Amino acid sequence: MRYVDVxxxxxxxxxxxxxxxxKVLRSDWNVMVFEKTSFVxxxxxxxxxxxxxxxxxxxxxxxxxxxxxxxxxxxxxxxGAKVVEVSEGAIIVEENSKEKLYEWDKLLxxxxxxxxxxxxxxxxxxxxxxxxxxxxxxxxxxxxxxxEKVAIIGSGYIGVxxxxxxxRLGKEVTVIEILERPLPEYDAxxxxxxxxxxxxxxxxxxxxxxxxxxxxxxxxRVITDKGEYKCDLAIVAVGVAPNIELAKKLVKLGKSGxxxxxxxxxxxxxxxxxxxxxxxxxxxxxxxxxxxxxxxPANKTGYVAGVNMAGYxxxxxxxxxxxxxxxxxxxxxxxxxxxYEAIREGYEVVSAFVTTKSSAKYFQDGLIHLKVVADRxxxxxxxxxxxxxxxxxxxxxxxLLYKKADVRDLFFADFPYYPPVSRVWDPLxxxxxxLFRKLGMP
Amino acid sequence: MRYVDVxxxxxxxxxxxxxxxxKVLRSDWNVMVFEKTSFVxxxxxxxxxxxxxxxxxxxxxxxxxxxxxxxxxxxxxxxGAKVVEVSEGAIIVEENSKEKLYEWDKLLxxxxxxxxxxxxxxxxxxxxxxxxxxxxxxxxxxxxxxxEKVAIIGSGYIGVxxxxxxxRLGKEVTVIEILERPLPEYDAxxxxxxxxxxxxxxxxxxxxxxxxxxxxxxxxRVITDKGEYKCDLAIVAVGVAPNIELAKKLVKLGKSGxxxxxxxxxxxxxxxxxxxxxxxxxxxxxxxxxxxxxxxPANKTGYVAGVNMAGYxxxxxxxxxxxxxxxxxxxxxxxxxxxYEAIREGYEVVSAFVTTKSSAKYFQDGLIHLKVVADRxxxxxxxxxxxxxxxxxxxxxxxLLYKKADVRDLFFADFPYYPPVSRVWDPLxxxxxxLFRKLGMP
Numbered sequence: 001m002r003y004v005d006v007x008x009x010x011x012x013x014x015x016x017x018x019x020x021x022x023k024v025l026r027s028d029w030n031v032m033v034f035e036k037t038s039f040v041x042x043x044x045x046x047x048x049x050x051x052x053x054x055x056x057x058x059x060x061x062x063x064x065x066x067x068x069x070x071x072x073x074x075x076x077x078x079x080g081a082k083v084v085e086v087s088e089g090a091i092i093v094e095e096n097s098k099e100k101l102y103e104w105d106k107l108l109x110x111x112x113x114x115x116x117x118x119x120x121x122x123x124x125x126x127x128x129x130x131x132x133x134x135x136x137x138x139x140x141x142x143x144x145x146x147x148e149k150v151a152i153i154g155s156g157y158i159g160v161x162x163x164x165x166x167x168r169l170g171k172e173v174t175v176i177e178i179l180e181r182p183l184p185e186y187d188a189x190x191x192x193x194x195x196x197x198x199x200x201x202x203x204x205x206x207x208x209x210x211x212x213x214x215x216x217x218x219x220x221r222v223i224t225d226k227g228e229y230k231c232d233l234a235i236v237a238v239g240v241a242p243n244i245e246l247a248k249k250l251v252k253l254g255k256s257g258x259x260x261x262x263x264x265x266x267x268x269x270x271x272x273x274x275x276x277x278x279x280x281x282x283x284x285x286x287x288x289x290x291x292x293x294x295x296x297p298a299n300k301t302g303y304v305a306g307v308n309m310a311g312y313x314x315x316x317x318x319x320x321x322x323x324x325x326x327x328x329x330x331x332x333x334x335x336x337x338x339x340y341e342a343i344r345e346g347y348e349v350v351s352a353f354v355t356t357k358s359s360a361k362y363f364q365d366g367l368i369h370l371k372v373v374a375d376r377x378x379x380x381x382x383x384x385x386x387x388x389x390x391x392x393x394x395x396x397x398x399x400l401l402y403k404k405a406d407v408r409d410l411f412f413a414d415f416p417y418y419p420p421v422s423r424v425w426d427p428l429x430x431x432x433x434x435l436f437r438k439l440g441m442p
Numbered sequence: 443m444r445y446v447d448v449x450x451x452x453x454x455x456x457x458x459x460x461x462x463x464x465k466v467l468r469s470d471w472n473v474m475v476f477e478k479t480s481f482v483x484x485x486x487x488x489x490x491x492x493x494x495x496x497x498x499x500x501x502x503x504x505x506x507x508x509x510x511x512x513x514x515x516x517x518x519x520x521x522g523a524k525v526v527e528v529s530e531g532a533i534i535v536e537e538n539s540k541e542k543l544y545e546w547d548k549l550l551x552x553x554x555x556x557x558x559x560x561x562x563x564x565x566x567x568x569x570x571x572x573x574x575x576x577x578x579x580x581x582x583x584x585x586x587x588x589x590e591k592v593a594i595i596g597s598g599y600i601g602v603x604x605x606x607x608x609x610r611l612g613k614e615v616t617v618i619e620i621l622e623r624p625l626p627e628y629d630a631x632x633x634x635x636x637x638x639x640x641x642x643x644x645x646x647x648x649x650x651x652x653x654x655x656x657x658x659x660x661x662x663r664v665i666t667d668k669g670e671y672k673c674d675l676a677i678v679a680v681g682v683a684p685n686i687e688l689a690k691k692l693v694k695l696g697k698s699g700x701x702x703x704x705x706x707x708x709x710x711x712x713x714x715x716x717x718x719x720x721x722x723x724x725x726x727x728x729x730x731x732x733x734x735x736x737x738x739p740a741n742k743t744g745y746v747a748g749v750n751m752a753g754y755x756x757x758x759x760x761x762x763x764x765x766x767x768x769x770x771x772x773x774x775x776x777x778x779x780x781x782y783e784a785i786r787e788g789y790e791v792v793s794a795f796v797t798t799k800s801s802a803k804y805f806q807d808g809l810i811h812l813k814v815v816a817d818r819x820x821x822x823x824x825x826x827x828x829x830x831x832x833x834x835x836x837x838x839x840x841x842l843l844y845k846k847a848d849v850r851d852l853f854f855a856d857f858p859y860y861p862p863v864s865r866v867w868d869p870l871x872x873x874x875x876x877l878f879r880k881l882g883m884p
Contacts, residue, residue: 013866025884046802046861054862055804063803063866284856295859295866312884320856324863333858360488361505362497391863392837399841402855413844414726414762416775417737419488420496421766421833424455424505424737442467442754 004032004076006309007091007104009083009246011035012042013295014276014302015110016064019075021306027074029310032102034081034093037133040066045295047137048158051144052165058141061134086246088269106271106309109251109259110302111243113277113293118153118236121212127219128234131158140235144169147232151175151222153210155182157325158237160194163202164327166235173202174229176222178238180207186384187338189353193369193386197330205229240293242278254280256291263315265305273309275301282318285336285381285401286345292319322398324391329366333394336382336401339373347375352434356427358389360419368393372431378406378439383428389421393428407435446474446518448751449533449546451525451688453477454484455737456718456744457552458506461517463748469516471752474544476523476535479575482508487737489579490600493586494607500583503576528688530711548713548751551693551701552744553685555719555735560595560678563654569661570676573600582677586611589674593617593664595652597624599767600679602636605644606769608677615644616671618664620680622649628826629780631795635811635828639772647671682735684720696722698733705757707747715751717743724760727778727823727843728787734761764840766833771808775836778824778843781815789817794876798869800831802861810835814873820848820881825870831863835870849877 006022008015011033019031033040041063050058069075078095085092090103115130117123129140140162144150150166152159155177167173175182175198181191182198198204208224213234215221222229242258252268254260258280265273276298283290297319307314324333342349351373358368366388373382383397396415405413411432417424425433436442448464450457453475461473475482483505492500511517520537527534532545557572559565571582582604586592592608594601597619609615617624617640623633624640640646650666655676657663664671684700694710696702700722707715718740725732739761749756766775784791793815800810808830815824825839838857847855853874859866867875878884 043802043866045859045866046804049802049804049861060804296857296868296871299866300854300871307884310884314884317854322856322858324858324860326860326862335856335858360485360491362488362491362502391834391858391860394858395834395838396841398857399838399847399855400845402851403842403845403847405841405845409844412742412759413841414764414777415738415840416764416766416777416833416836417487418766418768418833419491420768424485424487424741426738429738429742442749442752442756 001101001103003103005029006031006106006108007102008033008108008110010110010112010276011040011077011079012110012112012276013298015108016041016069017299017302018108018110018275018306018309019069020073021303022310023074025307025310025312030076032076032078034083035077035079036082037135038079039134040069040077040079042134043295044132044134047131047134048161048165050137051141051162052168058134058137061137083246086250088250107273108305108309109247109274109278110276111246111278113240114243115236116239116241118210118238120210122215123213125213125215125219126217127215127232128213128236130236131162143233144171147171149174149231151229151231151234152237153222153234154237154239156237156239157183157323160327161325162235162237163198167201174205174231175202176205176208176210176224176229178207178209183332185338185341186332186334187340187371190332190369190371190384190386194327194330194332197327201328242291242293244278247274247278254289256280256289258291260289263317264308264313265301265316266308273305275305281316284318284320290321292321294319294321294323320398320401322394324394330386331388331390332386333390334382334384335394335398336380337373338382338384342373342381347381349381350374350376350435350438352431352438354427354431354434356423356430358387358427359421360423363420365420368427370427370431372410372435374407374435378408380405380407380410392422396428407432407439411436443543443545445545447471448473448548448550449544450475450550450552452552452554452718453482453519453521454552454554454718455740457550458483458511459741459744460550460552460717460748460751461511462515463745464752465516467749467752467754472518474518474520476525477519477521478524479577480521481576482511482519482521484576485737486574486576489573489576490603490607492579493583493604494610500576500579503579525688528692530692549715550747550751551689551716551720552718553688553720555682556685557678558681558683560652560680562652565655567655567657567661568659569657569674570655570678572678573604585675586613589613591616591673593671593673593676594679595664595676596679596681598679598681599625599765602769603767604677604679605640609643616647616673617644618647618650618652618666618671620649620651625774627780627783628776629782629813632774632811632813632826632828636769636772636774639769643770684733684735686720689716689720696731698722698731700733702731705759706750706755707743707758708750715747717747723758726760726762732763734763736761736763736765762840762843764836766836772828773830773832774828775832776824776826777836777840778822779815780824780826781813784815784823789823791815791817791823792877792880794873794880796869796873796876798865798872800829800869801863802865805862807862810869812869812873814852814870814877816849816877820850822847822849822852834864838870849874849881853878
C-alpha cells in the first residue's frame with residue numbers, strides 16, 4: 001500500500017493538465033497519474049492527419065513526452081497501469097500484472113470517452129476498426145495503405161475527417177451515414193455545402209443503416225438496409241460515450257450519462273473530481289448540463305480541476321461547444337446550437353442564412369455560407385458556417401456566444417475589414433442585419 | 443431653390459449606408475446625396491490590390507454602381523456636386539458650374555477624411571502623389587508601372603500595403619518612416635516581426651524625416667535628414683485628417699478634431715448628423731471619444747445615422763478599433779490598445795507576449811506572435827498579433843473586447859481546435875494564462 005496526495009485516472013489532456021497545474025501550485029505534493037496505455041497527453045484529434053501523411057510518426061500525436069512530465073513537471077506517471085477498482089480513499093491498479101493498492105487524498109477521474117460499438121453481425125471481423133486511442137492511428141494507416149476500397153461508417157467529425165484523409169491516400173472511399181446528411185448536428189442548409197463537396201470525392205450513402213459485415217477471414221463487404229459495398233477495411237465512427245465504468249458506482253452521473261460536476265469540477269463526493277470527456281459540464285448557451293467532449297474543454301476542465309484540487313479556487317464557466325473542420329475545399333464550423341437543436345431545447349427561434357463572398361468582391365476567394373440562430377428576444381444561440389473564411393467567423397462567433405451576445409452585438413462587434421480575407425459588411429454582420437428585420441428592429 | 447427631406451454630403455461608405463437605410467425606412471422621403479467626385483460607395487481600402495494587379499478595373503473599388511442606388515434604392519445621387527456652403531436648413535452646391543440652393547430638413551455630414559500633406563520643399567513636384575480618393579489608384583498604378591524606383595513616405599497601414607503592392611510589380615521600393623518602427627501604433631515586439639519581413643523585400647528606412655523632394659521636371663530624389671533616395675515616383679502616406687471644413691463653423695468638433703457625435707450620430711445641432719471618417723465616436727475600450735477612421739465603423743455609423751434620421755432609434759456603441767493587414771508572409775492585426783497606447787491613456791498595465799506555432803506541432807504552418815495587454819483588474823485592453831493565423835485570433839479578440847472581457851474570459855472563451863489551423867491551447871489562451879500569473883491568479 002502506498003499513499004498519494006492526488007491520484008489521477010487517465011493521462012490524456014484533462015489528466016495531464018490537472019496534474020501539471022497541481023504540481024505548479026503544490027510542488028511538494030505527490031501527484032500520481034495512472035494511464036492504461038503507454039502514452040500520455042495523447043491527442044487523437046490529429047489521427048486523420050497522421051493517416052493522410054501530414055506527419056510520419058504517430059507518437060507526435062502526444063503533445064508532450066512522458067519524460068517531460070516526469071522530469072520537468074515532477075509528475076509520477078504510471079503507464080500500462082490499469083485501474084481496476086476505485087473506492088473512497090483507495091484505488092487498486094494493475095501494473096506489471098500485479099494488483100497494487102494506493103490510498104489517495106484527492107482523486108480525479110479523467111477517463112475520457114470511448115468509441116461506441118456498432119453492434120451488428122460480424123462486427124468482430126478482422127479489418128473492422130474503431131478510431132479511438134492513438135494506437136488505432138498506426139493500425140488504420142497500415143491497413144488503409146494495403147486496401148483498395150475503404151468503408152467509413154458514420155459521418156460525424158471523425159467520419160468526415162477520416163474520409164478526407166483516406167481519399168487523399170488514393171483509396172476508393174464509401175461513407176455510410178444513418179441520418180440524411182453528413183455532420184448531422186448541423187442544419188441542412190450548412191450540411192448541404194459539405195455534402196456536395198463530399199459527393200465529388202467519395203461515395204456518400206445517406207439514410208442507410210449498416211446491418212452486417214461479411215467476409216471470409218476478414219471484412220470484404222458492408223451490408224446496409226439498402227445495399228452492399230465492397231471494402232478491404234471498414235472504419236467505424238458512429239459516436240462516442242463517456243468512460244464511466246469505474247466512476248459510476250462511486251459518484252453521480254448526469255442526464256447525459258457522463259459524471260456530474262459543479263463549476264469546480266467536483267463530483268457528488270467530496271475530494272473526488274472529474275474532468276475532460278468523462279465529465280458533464282454546463283453548456284453556456286442553454287445554461288444546462290451537457291456532455292461536451294472536445295479537446296479544448298478537456299484541457300480547461302483539467303486545468304480548473306487542478307487549481308481546485310490544489311486548494312485554490314477557479315470556476316469553470318462551461319463551454320459554448322465550438323468546432324471547426326474541413327473536407328477538401330470546404331471549411332465548416334459551428335459555435336453554439338443549430339436551429340433544430342435550439343428548437344429541441346425549447347427555444348422559439350429566428351434564423352438567418354446568408355451566402356456571400358468571404359472576401360472583397362474583387363478577390364476570387366470563394367463563398368461563405370453562414371447561418372445564425374437567435375431566440376425571439378434577440379439572444380444569439382448559435383452560428384454555423386461552411387465554405388471559405390470559416391475559422392475567422394467561428395472565432396468571432398464563439399467569443400460572442402461565450403459572452404451571451406444578442407443580435408445587436410453581432411452587428412456592432414468590430415470585425416476587421418481587410419479586402420483579401422474579409423468584407424466591409426462581414427457575413428456575420430449581414431446575418432445580424434437580416435435578423436434585425438425578422439425581429440422587427442430598425 | 444429645392445426642398446429635400448434629407449441632404450447627405452459625401453457619397454462614400456457612411457453617406458450611402460445612411461441614405462440606403464433612410465429609404466428602406468421612409469421610402470417616400472426625398473434623400474439627396476451630394477458627392478464631389480464621379481464615384482459613390484468608393485472603398486479606397488482596395489487601392490493597393492488594384493495597384494498590384496489583383497483586379498483590372500479601378501471602378502471595382504466602388505461597392506455598388508450609382509445606378510443601383512438610383513434605380514434600386516431610390517436615392518437621388520448627385521455626382522460632381524461640390525457643396526460650397528452649409529447653413530442651418532440650407533446648403534449651396536456647385537453643380538455643372540452653377541451654384542444651387544437646397545433646403546433640407548435633416549442633414550448628414552459624411553465628408554470622410556483626407557490625406558495629410560507632407561508640407562516639405564518641392565512637395566508639389568510632378569510624381570509626388572497622395573493615396574486618397576479612388577482616382578489616385580489609377581494614377582499611382584500608371585506611374586508605378588513606368589517607374590524603376592518608388593519611394594513610399596510613411597509606414598502606417600497604407601504605406602505598408604502600398605509597399606507590398608508596388609514591390610509585387612517588380613519595382614525597387616524604399617519606405618521612409620519618421621518613427622522607429624513600421625506600423626508605429628503597434629508595440630515594438632509585434633512591429634519587429636513586420637520589420638524583419640519588410641527588410642527582406644524593400645529598403646526600409648526608419649527614424650528618418652523627409653525634408654524635401656528634388657528633381658528637374660518631376661521628382662527624382664527624396665531628401666531626408668539622413669540621406670537621399672532616388673525615385674521616379676514618391677507616394678506620400680503620412681496619415682489622414684477628418685474632412686471638417688464645411689462642418690466646423692456649424693457644429694462642435696471633438697478633441698480629436700473630428701465632428702463630435704452622440705450615440706445616435708447627432709451633432710451638437712438638432713437635425714444635423716455626422717457619420718464615417720469625419721465623425722468622432724466612442725472607443726469601447728477606453729470609453730472615451732476617439733477618432734476611429736475605418737471602413738466598417740464608417741458603414742455602421744452611416745447605418746445608425748440613417749435609422750435615427752428616419753425617426754427610429756438605434757444607438758452606436760462605439761468601436762474597439764480593429765484592423766488586420768499583411769505584408770508578404772506576415773499577417774498582422776490589432777484590436778483595442780497597444781501597451782504604449784494603454785499607458786498613454788493612463789492605465790496601469792500588464793502584458794503578455796507569446797510566440798507559438800499557429801497550428802498543431804505537426805503542421806508546418808509557421809509561428810504566431812501575440813501580445814495581450816490588460817489592466818491590473820484583469821480587463822483586457824488590447825490584442826496584437828503578427829505571423830500566421832492572425833485573422834482568426836483578431837476576430838476572437840475583437841469580439842471579446844467589444845464585450846469588455848477580462849483575462850478569465852480570454853482563457854475560457856471556447857476557441858475551436860482543429861489541428862491544421864489552431865492549437866489545443868490557443869495562443870490567446872496561452873497569453874491569458876500568462877496574465878493569470880502576472881495578476882497573481884491561480
